[in-house]
Amino acid sequence: MSSTQKDAPAGPAASAAGLRGRRKLSPMAREEQRAGLTLLSPTLVLVLVMVVLPILWTLVLAFQRVRILNIRTAGIFGPYTVANFDNVFSSSFFQSLATTLAYSILGTAGAIILGLIAALALRKPFKGRTLIRASMLIPYVAPIVAVTFTWTTMLDPQFGLVNYWGKRLFGWEEAIPFLSERVRDVSLLGLEFQIPTALITVIVFEWWRSFPFAFLFLTARLNAVPDSLEEAARVDGATPIQRFFHIILPQLLPTMAMLSVLRFIWTFNSFDDIYLLTGGGGGTEVVAVTVFNYLTARGDIGAASAQALVLALILGLFVGVYIKFFAKKEEVS
Amino acid sequence: MAVPVETRRPASSPRPPEGSRWTRDVIETRIFGVLRWVVIVGLVLVTLFPFYYMFILSIRPLDSLLRDPGSLVIPLAELDWGSYVSIMTPQEDGGQGFLRFMGNSALVALGTVLISLLVAIPGSYAISRLNFFGRRQVSALFLAVYLFPSILLAIPLFTFFTRLGLRGQLVALLIVYVAQVIPVTIYMLRNYFDTIPTSLEEAAALDGASRLGVLRRISLPLAMPAIISNGLFVFMIAWNEFLFALLFLVNTRPSWTVSLGLSQLAGSIEVPTTVLMAGSVILTLPIIIIFFAAERLLTEGLTAGAEKG
Known part of the structure; x- marks a missing residue:
């Protein structure tokens, strides 16, 4: 019976963020936004480069004929195949x-x-x-x-x-x-x-x-x-x-x-x-x-x-x- | 059957009087009272026996093991620490060179701890304290990374570092370890930051401290227990890691870690089992020491998020 209510943002934090997103950001909030992203950026870069990109690359590799021997010549946009x-x-x-x-x-x-x-x-x-x-x-x-x-x-x-x-x-x-x-x-x-x-x-x-x-x-x-x-x-x-x-x-x-x-x-x-x-x-x-x-x-x-x-x-x-x-x-x- | 009221009486008092009738409650309580000790003793034996076995094999000479494989006592008469000498001596001098492997392991593990803390402390602080766009998505991303199969990640990283020509370098391993432990580190530290009241930080901010000043002077000292337990936890993960060490370093013996060295030598027939057992003890001992020194911190940090749900 409460299924419609459940779809609404759950916690007060979420609804506050939603409101703030729609309205114009105050200078304080903008500063917080910037500080948050700055502090987080080293982590984010590391995880993106060492985890997320490699996983995406696995997706590509799965559709290529890549072996250890031809590893240096294989490109990312190489010929695709489903033979694997x-x-x-x-x-x-x-x-x-x-x-x-x-x-x-x-x-x-x-x-x-x-x-x-x-x-x-x-x-x-x-x-x-x-x-x-x-x-x-x-x-x-x-x-x-x-x-x-x-x-x-x-x-x-x-x-x-x-x-x-x-x-x-x-x-x-x-x-x-x-x-x-x-x-x-x-x-x-x-x-x-x-x-x-x-x-x-x-x-x-x-x-x-x-x-x-x-x-x-x-x-x-x-x-x-x-x-x-x-x-x-x-x-x-x-x-x-x-x-x-x-x-x-x-x-x-x-x-x-x-x-x-x-x-x-x-x-x-x-x-x-x-x-x-x-x-x-x-x-x-x-x-x-x-x-x-x-x-x-x-x-x-x-x-x-x-x-x-x-x-x-x-x-x-x-x-x-x-x-x-x-x-x-x-x-x- | 005809006396339900009477049988219920003694059971309904919180503690039935001594020598009361054999109600179901009394029987069960007695059985579980005994069973409990059987289970405890059994579990302690099962969990600790392999470590005891590891230790006694490491101080026995090989021929004694082959002569009497079933012996379980510490061989006081033929106590022999030679295995430890042999495993630590450099390869050039006829040993197995574990001293060097220990250096490699320590280097990689300490490096992983330092870099991951340096990166994760500001990151977890931001996720816990600051309201910024994409905060929730970032948390979800980290959880997904934490649960991702590492074998899947191993393929592109192996390919990537082979192509760069960096495979076989401890640096490559270090970078991979940092990326692997960062999600857990952030998760644990964020949980801790969430439990620290913000009032202190707000007071400091009102007094004119900058955001970085607040982080360094107020939040960091308050979060120290979590930071230490996290560092130890990361050290243990990096020290124990095997798959990436195997993939990256297997062809360059000078940069083997202890785990890799032990696993590679275990396959060869030339090195006696007793010597390798000494290697196992050397590999395990630092972990057990750290664990017992910081057991409380570690277990509390691990289960901190679990009690909620």
Whole structure:
């Protein structure tokens, strides 16, 4: 019912700016205008030159036959072609797109759930909580190269710790090549499964690496939930599980929605983790790794641009759909 | 079933008396009381174990690792700091030259911090305080840049710097890093400026201070906590960065950063794992020190905007 009102400028700041824009500017306002742009100009120039223009150039490159070898002769208004998109719409690209999706959806969901569990477990104060909270953030801030190297060593089939203890404690007959094996047959309760070993390993790594991020934000949000709400529910006889689902969770949902968008975007684009863990082998080749290989190993700048562009478009589509259908609903409820 | 009233009674008092009946509330509270500690201990083990493993491998000799890969104790009997010597010694003297890589990393990271703060402080002040045309659009632009896939950006920048012949220079990396971190820096600083009341600045302006004078004498000192935490945050991003370092510097070993050096050497068979673990410790240690020194500042700065929504 208030849809017409919503279209009007939202805050007082916006309406003030709108009015001022229409009327003649006072000398004071004009001075402010100039000062604002002057102070901002170094930032703006830097971002335009180093980010916006390059992205526009990628658009051009995607439609040109540019390789590392002819890079010096290629112009901006060179001959255009759509040939670069041929290998975008090939089966191998769709394969890596599917891998990227599985990796980012499962990685995001797991990291947020783990972060939620951690935030809830560390909610009540106890001695040493501050230290434990801080150390729980280390996987997220530590250098990616160092932690991936440690993980690859831990999972190494020859002298890795996991396989050593796996053989001792769980009776594994042979070492499991966690980071290079594509599929493994597993039988559980008499049923035969096929699981993608390497893909699952990188997803588990992603959980370990980024649950602290979710933990940090959910902890901040949990601190802001007023105690009185929960106290009232407790007096009314709500059990811990009921209090969680009816009091705490609804308060956390907007933060979790924001986290899932952010984490999804970052995981969808992520390159470092998978490149350093598996190099894209064992069925873990995500689109970012494909793009990188086209760029460096093949030196095919045009094809790399085309694929990166499609990646960005798909990402934009997901985020747009999400914002349209989910973010609005939460605002209403 | 027949006693709903009686079962509700004990639960409805805020704290059921000791030894009360096994209501659902009591059972759940007890289970979660235990489960909570299980979860905490489990999480601490899982998060910290890889770092412990990193450390013990870095002080063991290689043959001890190959002989007994499952050992988890600090090898007091065969403690060996040789890996650290070997990783830091310059390449000419038979080492891996990480000292030089550390210098490169520090140079790029500190440069990124300085330049990005120099550029972002006036910028974020303008966005927070001054009303000018296009202010909202600029904020939106920065957010979009922040969320943009860096692999997409890597292609044109790689092409551009190859063409200029600047690829392989630390300067190129520095410029790219500054452009990458500026949106976050502006976002964090603007949030902080928004929380500082304007009355002080207005008073100074009434006393005849110029706009730059106000920024330098009033706003800057007030925003110092945010500026410091931001600088540390940017330092960590630049120190940890891998993709652009790999793209730009891989062919020029003298200008490798620590991250790049470790990743490149990890692929070769000549360098023992224990030596590379020492390299990992050297790469990780500065970050952990900074993080624990400024943990409060950093986490508060990061989540400052999040509590609103």
